[in-house]
Every structure is written in C-alpha cells, then in structure tokens.
Amino acid sequence: MSADLPDEPDVEAARIETARIEDEMEQSYIDYAMSVIAGRALPDVRDGLKPVHRRILYAMHEAGVSSGSAHRKSSSIVGETMGDYHPHGDSAIYDTLARMAQDFSMRYPLVDGQGNFGSVDGDPPAAMRYTEARMAPIAEELLEDIDADTVDFKANYDDRLEEPDVLPSAFPNLLVNGSSGIAVGMSTNIPPHNLGEVIDATVHLINNPDCTVEDLMDHVKGPDFPTGANIVGRAGIHSAYKTGRGRVRIRAEFETYEEEGRIVINELPFQENKSRLVERIADDVNEGKLEGIRDLRDESDRDGMRVVIELKRDAMVDVVKNQLLESHLERTFGVINLALVDGSPQVLTLRETIHHYLEHRRDVVRRRSEFELDEAEDRAHILKGRLTALNNVDDVIETIQDAEDRDGAKAALREQFDFSESQVDHIVAMQLGSLTSMEAQEIEDEYEEVQARIERLEEILTNESELLGVIEEELLDIMDEYDDDRRTSIIEDTGTVAHEDLIPEEDSVVVMSNEDYIKRMPLSTFSAQNRGGKGIIGTDLKEGDSVSSVFVANSHDYLLCFSNQGQIYTLRGFQIPEMSRTARGKSAVNLLDLDSGEELTAVVNMDDIASDEIDGTRYLTMVTRDGYIKRTSVDEFQNINSTGIRAVRLEDGDQLVDVEVTDGDRTLVVATADGMSIRFDEDDVRAMGRSARGVRGVDLQGKDTVAGVAGVDTERHSWVLTVTENGYGKRSDIEEYRVQSRNGKGLIDIKTNDRNGQVCAMETVGPGDHLVVMSQTGQIMRTPVEGISIVGRNTMGVIVMELESGDQVACLDVIPREMVTDASEADVDLSESPETELE
CATH class of the missing domain: 2.120.10.90 (DNA gyrase/topoisomerase IV, subunit A, C-terminal)
Structure with a gap:
C-alpha cells in the first residue's frame, strides 16, 4: 500500500545545505578568531580595557564596592562578575583582579587589594577566599557618569541584565596603564605611561588639532614602567609612537662601588622576575660564564629592591658590569600598539591613540550634557509651576478646597492655570509649610540656579570649543589629583659612541x-x-x-x-x-x-x-x-x-x-x-x-x-x-x-x-x-x-x-x-x- 501513497516531503532533508568543507572551516575559524579578538584579548582604544577588566569594575560598581567602602572578599567579587557578566572560569577572573591590584604590574592600580596579591618574585596571589579588594580611587574615574546615559549598554550573556559596551573613562587609560594580550594571529603589547605626560599631550592635541606625533612627544617622553629602571636610547620610542611598533631597551638601575667591589641592583626591567634573575646569575657564576663574583644576596624588603653582587678582590668592576648588562640586566620590550577601533583591530600611532580617545570623551561629555539638560529642564518646569502657584496661592487654595477630590483639584488647576500634569502633581503634594516667604525665596533661588545651569549646558552642546574646554578642565583636575613623578628614566644609548x-x-x-x-x-x-x-x-x-x-x-x-x-x-x-x-x-x-x-x-x-x-x-x-x-x-x-x-x-x-x-x-x-x-x-x-x-x-x-x-x-x-x-x-x-x-x-x-x-x-x-x-x-x-x-x-x-x-x-x-x-x-x-x- 505504501507504494500507492503520494510522496511526502522529507522535512529533515530540506534543512540540509550543501557546503564545501574548506569554506565552512575557513568561515568558522574567522568567526572564532574575531570572537577572541573582540571579546577577550584586545583592549578598546576608548577605555583601554578588555571585556574581563571592564566587567570586573562594573560588577564592583553595581555592588557598591567603591574606594570609600569596606574591602570585599575577592571570591564574592569574582562570583558576581562570573554570575552576572563574564561566563568564564573563576581563575581567569581572579587572575585579572589580582593583576589590577599589583603595583609592580599596573602603573596606576585599578584595584585596592588587601592580602597577598603576589610579588615581583613571581609568587602567586593567595586563594581568592583569603584576599579582599575594592576599587582604587582612580578606577572610579573610569566609571564616572556611567549612570548619565554616557555610553551604550548591551544585554549580558543571559539577557537578564545589561552591561556597558565601554566605560566613560575620564582619562586615557590605554596609554596610562598599557595592555598586553595574544589573540588569534595577532597580539598587543602597549607599555604604561606617566599620567601627567599623557594628559599634557591630550590637552595639547585639544588645543592644537593639527599637531604631529613629534609635537606630542615633547610631552610624552616615553613609557613609564611601574618598576622604574631605565630606557636606553630613544630610537625605539620614536618608532613606537610614529608607527605603532618599536623595540624599547630597558636596563636595570644599579650602582657600582669600586672601592668596596660591589654592584647593587635597585630597579629591574618591567615584568622581570627578580627571583629567577638571581638564580640565572648564580647559575652563570657556577658554570663559569660569569667571572669575578664571589657572593650574591637578595636584600630586598618592603622599603624597596636591593640585590647585592659582591666581587672578588682582583675583579674589574666595569668588566663584570658589562657582562651583567649583556646577559641579565637588559631586556627588550616589543611595543605593539594594537587596539580595537569601532570593533576592528588597528595598529595606532601615538596621535591616533589620543585622537580616538578624545572622540570618545567628546561623545561622553555631549551625552552627559544632554542627560543633565533634560533633568534640568524637567526641574525648571516643576519649579516654574510651584512659583506660579505661590504667586497665586489664594486662588490655588480656593480651587483645591472647592474640588470634590484630589483628581478634581488637579483638573481644576490645569484648567484655570494651564499647569501640566507633572506640575499639578507637585502642587497638590505641597505642604502648608512651603507657603512661607522663606520657602518661596528658596524656590526662586533654585529656579535661577537651574536656569543658569540650562544656559551653560546649552552652550556646551552648541559650542564645540566649550565642550572641548570641559574635557580639558576635567583632564587637568584628574592630573592634579593623581599625577606623580616619572619612575623610568631615559638614558642615551652610548653603544654607538666610539669607546x-x-x-x-x-x-x-x-x-x-x-x-x-x-x-x-x-x-x-x-x-x-x-x-x-x-x-x-x-x-x-x-x-x-x-x-x-x-x-x-x-x-x-x-x-x-x-x-x-x-x-x-x-x-x-x-x-x-x-x-x-x-x-x-x-x-x-x-x-x-x-x-x-x-x-x-x-x-x-x-x-x-x-x-x-x-x-x-x-x-x-x-x-x-x-x-x-x-x-x-x-x-x-x-x-x-x-x-x-x-x-x-x-x-x-x-x-x-x-x-x-x-x-x-x-x-x-x-x-x-x-x-x-x-x-x-x-x-x-x-x-x-x-x-x-x-x-x-x-x-x-x-x-x-x-x-x-x-x-x-x-x-x-x-x-x-x-x-x-x-x-x-x-x-x-x-x-x-x-x-x-x-x-x-x-x-x-x-x-x-x-x-x-x-x-x-x-x-x-x-x-x-x-x-x-x-x-x-x-x-x-x-x-x-x-x-x-x-x-x-x-x-x-x-x-x-x-x-x-x-x-x-x-x-x-x-x-x-x-x-x-x-x-x-x-x-x-x-x-x-x-x-x-x-x-
């Protein structure tokens, strides 16, 4: 009988599409690569943060873990970040949180940690149940005005909450704290810089939009690493700022004492593991690769780093110093200034980096001003209604008394005085104590202040120079609050000088x-x-x-x-x-x-x-x-x-x-x-x-x-x-x-x-x-x-x-x-x- 039945369409077969496997693999890999690039490994040029950093800070903001609050268990912060915004392993989140608290990793730490968060010797942080954290004051500047409609939000991973696409970022965090990461087929390695120098350069670009990279380099002298040390030569800095790529030589800071026969290391290159360095020097001495050293001690304490190298009596200090420089006390930092611009990875010059940040801040200040203007106009509208009511207080009271109920009173007031719905709501809710002359004067003063605020906000929104002036003023305020001295010195490369x-x-x-x-x-x-x-x-x-x-x-x-x-x-x-x-x-x-x-x-x-x-x-x-x-x-x-x-x-x-x-x-x-x-x-x-x-x-x-x-x-x-x-x-x-x-x-x-x-x-x-x-x-x-x-x-x-x-x-x-x-x-x-x- 089945042979006499009409053919039924095969629904499952209709859903199958034919594709070449190499094309499918290529597209799938591209999709995966872009997901890693945009969603994990690369920072955004606007706030200098990767998604995990941004989500940790926003989770702390939503939980009220500010710089003025008590420290919160790190496990609690990690749990809230993982549960609400970042559906990945807790160890990855905690490692990021710990790094943001390390003063030897971050030029300006974004997290104020309490407990063992690791050391320059490579010691790992204590388990998250033993440490506590809260936002550092400078981190709050990244989140300032986030509730004033300054940035776009998107749904979190389960569509239950919203998270910001980017933070308002009141200072150029990408340059200030730098970033590093490995994506698919590309990597980024941006060194940290001195906050004051970066803000000076940003202000210079505001006032001189046609300036060159060389002009900005008059302000940004070079990277400023949290561990200090010295940058040797300026060629690598110039290349990095002009092309987005460069190789910077970093040399340890040390002192030589010829009479005592001693070399003392006080600062190490950025990301150098002190314990491993001491071990490598000791191994070279034992293997005969380094001659003239009789003792090696790590005398570092909470006051600072101090590695003492004692020399033999007949050793030449300069010779030992040169051997140490050649094999241990110098390293190269490869600068790759790669960041996301409108979601796409781009290698940026110094000027382009600051320019994109300024474009972001221009948008943030404009949206904040529009938000505050709407609030101010709403408040002025209410105050204007209250002032009208106070000027006609006898008629208002009589109208309310003649009404049968509250809704009738509101309708009568709207009809008689042309009040809006929001105005009559406030007028009906006014207490008798607010009818005094002192209360009336306070409302008039507030109305004048709100009007002045409206005029100022309208001026900012209609005048580009005023808007840029606000950005400049806020940047200089941050510099006054957080600027410090440069830690990394720039010394001349004397290697090319004739002996x-x-x-x-x-x-x-x-x-x-x-x-x-x-x-x-x-x-x-x-x-x-x-x-x-x-x-x-x-x-x-x-x-x-x-x-x-x-x-x-x-x-x-x-x-x-x-x-x-x-x-x-x-x-x-x-x-x-x-x-x-x-x-x-x-x-x-x-x-x-x-x-x-x-x-x-x-x-x-x-x-x-x-x-x-x-x-x-x-x-x-x-x-x-x-x-x-x-x-x-x-x-x-x-x-x-x-x-x-x-x-x-x-x-x-x-x-x-x-x-x-x-x-x-x-x-x-x-x-x-x-x-x-x-x-x-x-x-x-x-x-x-x-x-x-x-x-x-x-x-x-x-x-x-x-x-x-x-x-x-x-x-x-x-x-x-x-x-x-x-x-x-x-x-x-x-x-x-x-x-x-x-x-x-x-x-x-x-x-x-x-x-x-x-x-x-x-x-x-x-x-x-x-x-x-x-x-x-x-x-x-x-x-x-x-x-x-x-x-x-x-x-x-x-x-x-x-x-x-x-x-x-x-x-x-x-x-x-x-x-x-x-x-x-x-x-x-x-x-x-x-x-x-x-x-």
Whole structure:
C-alpha cells in the first residue's frame, strides 16, 4: 500500500545545505578568531580595557564596592562578575583582579587589594577566599557618569541584565596603564605611561588639532614602567609612537662601588622576575660564564629592591658590569600598539591613540550634557509651576478646597492655570509649610540656579570649543589629583659612541671661532696668572677670523649650546676634537648644524641643571641683545634634535646674548654694553614656553645693547663680575645693586670710557673660582677671580688682561672652584698684580 501513497516531503532533508568543507572551516575559524579578538584579548582604544577588566569594575560598581567602602572578599567579587557578566572560569577572573591590584604590574592600580596579591618574585596571589579588594580611587574615574546615559549598554550573556559596551573613562587609560594580550594571529603589547605626560599631550592635541606625533612627544617622553629602571636610547620610542611598533631597551638601575667591589641592583626591567634573575646569575657564576663574583644576596624588603653582587678582590668592576648588562640586566620590550577601533583591530600611532580617545570623551561629555539638560529642564518646569502657584496661592487654595477630590483639584488647576500634569502633581503634594516667604525665596533661588545651569549646558552642546574646554578642565583636575613623578628614566644609548668609556674624564677649555672652527684643550694647559697678564696663545686663527666663544667643560659633560639666532643644540664634551694651543681646530659643521652667520653665545652644562644644590624646578633664563628676558623650564628641552630646536623667538635683528641656570629664587642682574645694570627678582619674569619671545628686562637707551645676565644666589657668598672689552673689570657685592622693577633704565655699573671700552660680559663668581679670558686674536689668560678688586658701582675697575693694540676681549668663562684642583694654580700670589687707580 505504501507504494500507492503520494510522496511526502522529507522535512529533515530540506534543512540540509550543501557546503564545501574548506569554506565552512575557513568561515568558522574567522568567526572564532574575531570572537577572541573582540571579546577577550584586545583592549578598546576608548577605555583601554578588555571585556574581563571592564566587567570586573562594573560588577564592583553595581555592588557598591567603591574606594570609600569596606574591602570585599575577592571570591564574592569574582562570583558576581562570573554570575552576572563574564561566563568564564573563576581563575581567569581572579587572575585579572589580582593583576589590577599589583603595583609592580599596573602603573596606576585599578584595584585596592588587601592580602597577598603576589610579588615581583613571581609568587602567586593567595586563594581568592583569603584576599579582599575594592576599587582604587582612580578606577572610579573610569566609571564616572556611567549612570548619565554616557555610553551604550548591551544585554549580558543571559539577557537578564545589561552591561556597558565601554566605560566613560575620564582619562586615557590605554596609554596610562598599557595592555598586553595574544589573540588569534595577532597580539598587543602597549607599555604604561606617566599620567601627567599623557594628559599634557591630550590637552595639547585639544588645543592644537593639527599637531604631529613629534609635537606630542615633547610631552610624552616615553613609557613609564611601574618598576622604574631605565630606557636606553630613544630610537625605539620614536618608532613606537610614529608607527605603532618599536623595540624599547630597558636596563636595570644599579650602582657600582669600586672601592668596596660591589654592584647593587635597585630597579629591574618591567615584568622581570627578580627571583629567577638571581638564580640565572648564580647559575652563570657556577658554570663559569660569569667571572669575578664571589657572593650574591637578595636584600630586598618592603622599603624597596636591593640585590647585592659582591666581587672578588682582583675583579674589574666595569668588566663584570658589562657582562651583567649583556646577559641579565637588559631586556627588550616589543611595543605593539594594537587596539580595537569601532570593533576592528588597528595598529595606532601615538596621535591616533589620543585622537580616538578624545572622540570618545567628546561623545561622553555631549551625552552627559544632554542627560543633565533634560533633568534640568524637567526641574525648571516643576519649579516654574510651584512659583506660579505661590504667586497665586489664594486662588490655588480656593480651587483645591472647592474640588470634590484630589483628581478634581488637579483638573481644576490645569484648567484655570494651564499647569501640566507633572506640575499639578507637585502642587497638590505641597505642604502648608512651603507657603512661607522663606520657602518661596528658596524656590526662586533654585529656579535661577537651574536656569543658569540650562544656559551653560546649552552652550556646551552648541559650542564645540566649550565642550572641548570641559574635557580639558576635567583632564587637568584628574592630573592634579593623581599625577606623580616619572619612575623610568631615559638614558642615551652610548653603544654607538666610539669607546666613550675609554676616553678619560678631563676638564677642558673649548674655543670656537666666527668661522666655525672648534677644538678643546686640557684645562691644565693654562696655568693661573696674576691679573693684568697677557696670557698665552690659545688658538691659531685663519686670516680674518676671530674668537667667538670660550667655555670650560669636562670631556664627558652633556652640553646645551645656545646660538645667537635663538637655537639650542646638544653636544658631548668628548665629541669636540682635542688639539694643541697652536692648532686652528676643526670645522664644527660635523658637530653642530649651524646656519651661516650663526655662532654660539652661551653654553650650559647639564651638570649645572642636575646639581643637588638646586632643589625643585630648574629654569634657563635667557636675555637678548635688545633687552628681552625669558625663563623657560628645562623640561621643555628634553628632546633636542640633531638640527637643534628653538629656544627663544627673536624679533627681527635681535640676538640671544646670554643664558643662566636659575632655580626660581635667584636675583637677576642684567648688564648693558654702555655700563648700565638693573637688578630684579627672578619671579618678576614668569616662566614661558620655548616659542615665546619673553618680556622686557631693561629699558635700553640710545644704541645701547645687553651684554649679559648674572643669576645670583643671595644666600651664598658670591660676587658680580663685570669685564669690559679693553680688558678691565671689577667685582662687586650684590648689595651694591638695589632691587628695581623689571624694564627700568637701571643704574651705572661700570664706567665705559675710552680706557675701558664697552662691557662684554657679566658673571656670578665665588671664592676659589678662576676666570678664563680670551681675546679676539686668540690670546687666552687664566686668573683667580679674587685677584680682581672688590669695588662698588660706577667705578673704573682694574686691569684684568693686558691686550695688544687693536685687540679686544672676545669672551670669558668661569672655572668653578671644584675644577681648580692644583694647589699651585689655586695659590697664585695676588700681591704682585699691577694696580690701576680705582674711582
């Protein structure tokens, strides 16, 4: 019979689709890969968090586990996160929670942990039932305003709750705390950074939307790891910020004690396991790969890290140090700045990362303002109804009394006064006590405040600059609250320098001519003489050439070289060729990229900036020939290109004359070529950026020009030294120069008659200092400053250097007493100095 029945459709067969297995496998793998990429392994560029981090913080927020609450058992937090938002294993959630509490893993920990959360030795955290946690204060900034409709929400895994797609993130967390993860076919490795530097760069991008990566790198110096240590060289940083990929060398921070034969390690590279490092060093010593080590101890405690390496008596400290650097104390951090942008993975430059964050914050602030505007308008509507009711209180009360019930009263009020439904609800609910004049005044005051708030919110929503101003203000508030000092230092990569360690440290005199010839000579070449001497030949000048600058430096010093055109260059002392007194020197074109007519007018030693004798911020105080003065923080000069950078903006025809290192508390004395001087406090000149021109320091008369500036520490024993072009000079106590207001004409400092000529320099000198004076024809003389008489202002001075006819003093520099080590040079008989009449 079955053969006579009509064919019935095969339902199961109809649901089967034919597909090529390779196509199905390819698509399935792509779907899996994208799920891992977007749902687990990569952070979002907007808040810098992976889903598991975001869900833990949101679960703590919903549970009320804030920075002000009591600590909660970690197992409770893990359970709520797993049950409500993250349906994965509890160990993965707890590992993430523990890492967010580790101050050696996170630059700014997002979780405040209580208990054992692991150590830099690789010790694992205690079980979650033994530890407690709560949000750190800075984590709450990531969740700020999340309840003000600032971000989109989506259903959780079982459609029972909602979770945020992204957090509002009041600061650029991706850069600040970094991230690492391995997805399918790609990985990310973003280093942490200093919060203040990142916010400075973000604010700079707000105010300069067309800025480049190089501009932002003036603010973001490089990664700032929680474990400190040192970044070697800047090439890897530049590559990472410009391309999104780079290799950064991290070197441990250590100290060498040659006399004790000891090396002490204080900081390790990021993610370095201290216990394993000690074991590897010990293994290399036992296997004979490391020689010269007799003992190795880990003396670290709660106060900090300290690994002590004791050397054998005959071991060379430098050799052992280099072996340790080669095999143990350096590692490479491969930067891969990969993050999700609109759900897709992208490798981002520094500028792109900050730009995407700003776009997110712009959307957050706009949505928050719209939310608050709706609330404010609703409140204003209610207050307006209450004010109308108070202004017509007798009629309102009578209308309510004549109504049969509450609904009738509401209907009558709507009809008589044109109230809305929400207004009559509040009016009917008003108590008799609110009818007093004081209550009415409070409602009027609140209504005015709400109206002002509405106007402000509407201004933010309609004016893009106001909205960006709100973002900038909130970022700066966060920086004020959480910013701290940089932990990771950036040191120069000296590996490419020609055997710097083999170059002896030697104090030198550097001479440069107007034709850009430069050389250095040992300071010991020039013995100290009595003042009034002729000196000795210091350089062989080409016909028509003359000396432009002379300065004293150590062969290993880092020098900041300022030119008359307002540019600043960097130079190492040993890069300057060492030559004899009678040599001409080598062309400086291979050392400094000077333009035609550009010459050095001032040199600042980095040791002066880093001196322990100066506390707080250091400034470079610059004066120009036309009387302008400017102070700029030395932090503005961290990244100087080989072609130099702008130090001061000059007006047409003006030139940079002199530069002093100051600390904010100095008294400044500006000298002019015609012998005038003016003294004022350093804080009369506000600190400015590199591109600023400065402010008026002295009111120059006629064709007078500025000759120099002295920054005097009034708490130290020092004098102001003035030297004229004809070789005369004097020392004066600072009390001789009364304090005036900036931009005054000043007082007479020294007479500039035919005998003296014009002033060529002013310096601050102290006991034991020596002076190096050089003439335009190349004569150089060294003399103790205490051989130059101490006299008051408005005097002739005494002869400092005897010059040949037609010759003049070109420049001078001070040899600090620390460099005056030869007793025979320090103890010159000053009684034989030729006298000159003092007036």
